[in-house]
Amino acid sequence: MARVPGPTIADIARAAEVSTATVSHALNGTGRLGDGTRRRVREVAAALGYGAHRGPRTRTLGLAVTTYxxxxxxxxxxxxxxxxxxxxxxxxxxxxxxxISLPADRGAEPLWHTLAVDGMLLLDSPEGDPVLRAMRARGLPVVFDGRPAEPRPDDVWVDNDHEATTRAVLDHLAASGARRTALHSGFGREFYTRAVTSAYEQWCAERGLPPLVIPFHPEDDQGHAFDRAFAAPGRPDAVYSLYDPGGRQVLAAAARHGIRTPGGLLLVCASEDPAYGEFEPPVTTVTLNPERIAESAMSALVTLIESGYAEPPGQRTVPAGLQVRASSLPPDMY
Incomplete structure (x- = not known):
């Protein structure tokens, strides 16, 4: 069967009502174009299917982190x-x-429309993800690390059971004596953040406890987001931090407020950083097992590319793990 040729730059220029030179500049990230013009040309090109995979396979895959x-x-x-x-x-x-791994910011936008790959692995794809939109328009197979915001019936994603993991962490802290656990969360728009926060709030509601969500920011090295909570009566006596730098931020805030860990504050941090095991005291961490996620996602993506489908669609679940260390144990066990 003969292949139908894709749209040309001239086709895009006519549809967008601009010159072919403007189209070339917009797609390649060159020239002096206004942001609105550049964006409109790329949207028209994507809608027409420009750059869609129609030729021989490149034997190349792409990877992008899109939530930030x-x-x-x-x-x-x-x-x-x-x-x-x-x-x-x-x-x-x-x-x-x-x-090929793509840069994480919008400066990589030209690559979304022109990168020669057979398929993409998208990590933490948020609602309205422009990278996903571009991949869909090009007809490229996509597999997700983390549940996409708006999954299609045939989508495939690899993820942890965040509700079960969150409950395991909170139950562990409660068994260690925590009476009020705060959640260090709220920065991302991806499914991980929403799922853990929802599970935490449900766990608190089941026990009649008021939830306390402390906002995380990657540049808050000293943990100033905790200042009000740590200075107030009835301060939290445990923290579950969802992001890699969060444990360091919690410890910095606790030190400024004269709160000892684990004597006055229990701590668990979701992180793959082995340095947490060398802290004094060593910090309990949650591993999401990224190696197993990567292997499962890549296998699914290659199957999707080579056979046109991946069965079954939906989530492939990788168990998370709790590495218990001194920071989340009762003082008499440390």
Whole structure:
């Protein structure tokens, strides 16, 4: 069967009512174009299916972290993403594919429409994800790390059971003597943040406890978000922090307020950073097992590319793990 040729730059220029030079500049991130013009041309190109995969396979896969696209950051410097990226690269190679990782901010937008890949692994895809929209428009197979905001019936994603993990952490802290556990959360828009926060609030409601969600920010090195809670009567005596730097922020805040860990504050942090095990006291961590997530996601993506479908659709669940250390144990056990 003959392949139907894709839209040309001239086709896009006519649809967007601009010159072919403007289209070229918009798609390649060059020239002096207004943001509105550049965005409109790319949206028209995506709607027409420009760059959609129609030719021979490139034997190349793409990977992008999309939940913080409005914020320039180095996801490879975060232990979870670093470990997942390494494992995803190994898994891609084992299937005979190369792997390209995209920058995490909107400066990579031209690549969304032109990058020559056979499929994409998207990490923490939020509602209205423009990268996902571009991949869909190009007709590229996509697999997700973390439940997408608006999954389609045939979508495949790999994730942990965040409700079960959250309950296990909170039950562990309660068994260690915690009477009021705060959740250090609320920065991301991805499913992980929403799912853990919802599970925490439900756990509190079942026990008649008022929830206390402390806002996380990656630049709050000294943990000033905790100042009001730590200075108030009835302060939290335990914290579950959802993000890699969060444990350090909690410890910094506790030190400023003269609160000892674990004597006055129990702490659990979701992190893949082995340095937490070297702290004094060693910090209890939750591992989301990024290596297993990467291997499962890459296997599903290659199957989707090579066969056109991946059965069954929906979630492939990877168990999380709780590495108990001194920071979440009663003082007499430390």
């Amino acid at each position: 696209a409005d914020w320039t950051w180095d996801f490879a410097g975060v232990a979870y993403f670093s470990r997942l990226l390494t494992a995803a690269t190994s898994a891609a190679h084992s299937h005979g594919y190369a792997l």
